[in-house]
Amino acid sequence: MPSEPIYMETVSAPTNIACVKYWGKASVEHNTPINSSVSVTLDQSDLRAVTTASASKSFPTDRLWLNGTEEDGAATSKRFRACVDGVRRLATDRIDPDTGAVVVKAEDWTTMNVHVASYNTFPTAAGLASSAAGYAALVAALAKLFNAKESYPGELTAIARQGSGSACRSLYGGFVAWRKGGAKEDWSDSIAEQVAPETHWPEIRAIILVVSDAKKDTSSTAGMSTSVQTSKLLSYRASDVVAPRMVAIERAWHNKDFETFGRITMADSNQFHATCLDTYPPIFYMNDVSRSIIRAVHAYNEWAGEVRAAYTFDAGPNAVLYTLDAYAVEVCALMLKFYPAAVGSDDSPYISNVEFAKEVKSYKLDDALIAAVEATGRVPTAGDVKKMYYTRAGPGPQTLGKEDAIIDPETGLNTYRP
Numbered sequence: 001m002p003s004e005p006i007y008m009e010t011v012s013a014p015t016n017i018a019c020v021k022y023w024g025k026a027s028v029e030h031n032t033p034i035n036s037s038v039s040v041t042l043d044q045s046d047l048r049a050v051t052t053a054s055a056s057k058s059f060p061t062d063r064l065w066l067n068g069t070e071e072d073g074a075a076t077s078k079r080f081r082a083c084v085d086g087v088r089r090l091a092t093d094r095i096d097p098d099t100g101a102v103v104v105k106a107e108d109w110t111t112m113n114v115h116v117a118s119y120n121t122f123p124t125a126a127g128l129a130s131s132a133a134g135y136a137a138l139v140a141a142l143a144k145l146f147n148a149k150e151s152y153p154g155e156l157t158a159i160a161r162q163g164s165g166s167a168c169r170s171l172y173g174g175f176v177a178w179r180k181g182g183a184k185e186d187w188s189d190s191i192a193e194q195v196a197p198e199t200h201w202p203e204i205r206a207i208i209l210v211v212s213d214a215k216k217d218t219s220s221t222a223g224m225s226t227s228v229q230t231s232k233l234l235s236y237r238a239s240d241v242v243a244p245r246m247v248a249i250e251r252a253w254h255n256k257d258f259e260t261f262g263r264i265t266m267a268d269s270n271q272f273h274a275t276c277l278d279t280y281p282p283i284f285y286m287n288d289v290s291r292s293i294i295r296a297v298h299a300y301n302e303w304a305g306e307v308r309a310a311y312t313f314d315a316g317p318n319a320v321l322y323t324l325d326a327y328a329v330e331v332c333a334l335m336l337k338f339y340p341a342a343v344g345s346d347d348s349p350y351i352s353n354v355e356f357a358k359e360v361k362s363y364k365l366d367d368a369l370i371a372a373v374e375a376t377g378r379v380p381t382a383g384d385v386k387k388m389y390y391t392r393a394g395p396g397p398q399t400l401g402k403e404d405a406i407i408d409p410e411t412g413l414n415t416y417r418p
Contacts, residue, residue: 006412007094007104007112008054009144010405013137013397015048015122015130016041016169017206017320019265019312020245021272022178024228024238030187031162034228035242038177038195038249039169040322042206043394046352049130050400051118051137052407053145059113065414066134067119074116079163083138084114086159091146109146116141117406117414122389131220135163136170140397154191161190168192173395174200175253177246198393201256205328208389209335211289211317220315223276223283233278237271258324262310265322266297269312276315289384290317293339295376297321300334303372325392332356332390333363338373342383353390 022037062084064074074080094104118137120130139160142148150156157168161178169176172194181190227234245264252260276283290313297311308327312320323331332351341350351357402409406416 004056004058006054006056006058006407006409007145008052008405008407008409009141010050010052010400010402011137011141011144011397012044012048012050012400012404013133013140013170014041014044014173014394015133016166016176017312017314018166018169019249019261019322020242020268021314022165023272023275024224024234025165026180026182027187028225030190031165032182032187032190033165033178033180034234035238036178036180036246037166037169037242038175038246039166040204040206040393041170041173041176041198041396043198043391044398045394046389046391047122047133047208049118049120049133049137050404050406051116051134051141052405053138053141054115054407054412055109055112055145056115056412057112059115059412062113063115065117065416068414068416068418070414079135080138082162083135083159084142086162087139087142087146087148087156090143090148090150090155092149094145094147114142114145115407115412115414117416119406119416119418131164132166132170135160135167136397138163139167140171144399152188154193155188157192158188158190161192171396174198174393175250177250195250196253198395201253201393203256203325204393205323205325206389206391206393207321207323207328207332207335208391209293209319209321209339209385210387210389211287211293211319211385213386218283218285218315223279223285223315226281226283227275227279230280231275231278233271234275237275241271258310259307262301262307262322265310265312273313285315285317286313287317289339290319292376292378292384293319293321293335296334296338296373296378299372299376300331300369303366303369328390329356329359329363330365332360332388333365334369334373335385335388336360337365337370338378338380339385339388340380340382342386348387351388351390356390 016039018039022033024034026034062075064071091109161168174197175195249264310322
């Protein structure tokens with residue numbers, strides 16, 4: 001049993017799905033992007049990372065557990081070290097909230113090692129920004145543990161992006177921009193900023209279609225490196241396309257203009273995947289099911305006479321469909337019609353929200369809409385989509401209670417079991 005006290009904090013952090021994508025690093029050393037990006041932070045009711053960070057003088061080395069399994073070499077991992085050491089540099093005295101007494105002096109944090117345990121509630125490395133949620137939760141938990149204080153606004157986001165670029169955006173809720181930076185030599189200006197909180201546009205909804213929960217063939221890091229080296233389209237996108245697109249989509253979000261927001265979101269997703277195809281050798285993140293979803297969304301919008309749904313695909317085949325609450329049932333009913341659950345699938349709900357699923361299953365689709373999607377060549381096929389999540393924009397990291405901790409307060413070891 002450890003002879004020294006173990007201090008710990010537990011935090012949950014959300015995933016985020018970009019509407020204007022980041023692809024390609026300007027500085028590999030600082031993990032900074034060649035272009036700015038903007039994303040929607042999703043509610044944590046279904047999709048989140050939960051992380052417990054602990055520190056003690058009794059820990060002989062730093063250790064990390066992910067989804068119940070210890071990660072070998074975590075103590076020397078560049079990304080893990082950047083987050084731990086970066087947050088610890090901002091450490092201040094830890095204060096007992098009940099008595100106001102100093103429990104740990106700021107200078108004593110350097111005498112302690114850390115144990116960190118984390119798990120995701122959604123598929124890891126399948127193109128659903130699991131690393132963004134994970135590293136955001138890591139930085140937020142360490143910041144709470146060390147009582148870290150920023151020396152400039154956004155400093156914690158600059159630390160988080162050294163773990164995973166898009167993690168910086170998961171430190172805020174709502175609509176969040178990652179400014180590419182580069183004016184400062186140390187890239188400290190490559191930070192995330194909240195464009196608007198999740199309360200600004202409460203009608204926004206997201207329906208996520210999990211086409212594959214398998215780990216992707218080409219990691220984002222490897223794919224970006226190859227694209228930067230070989231894709232002229234990527235270079236043009238970064239220099240000429242993204243900046244005006246950022247201005248337009250941020251204005252659309254402020255104005256609650258879904259038509260503009262949706263068109264930009266879809267166009268940017270298409271261009272991102274075009275740069276992947278323009279990479280040599282080409283990178284294929286979407287598959288035939290992904291492409292059929294794109295055709296179905298366009299057929300739906302044409303039938304409606306307006307943009308009611310907008311797809312976006314990150315580095316994977318899974319679709320995120322943004323819509324408004326007024327159309328969410330209709331959009332999901334259309335997806336359920338053409339992408340039904342696999343026969344004999346397990347007991348977990350195919351649509352994550354049970355009450356919403358009841359509305360979806362009882363919704364009567366217009367015959368002309370069904371015919372429009374059939375005309376794209378789509379035939380309802382069970383099992384093409386593994387699961388559907390229904391969610392909305394949500395807040396940034398949340399502090400959890402002791403009962404949610406996944407490190408044993410007596411031993412300092414992981415307690416999470418998948």
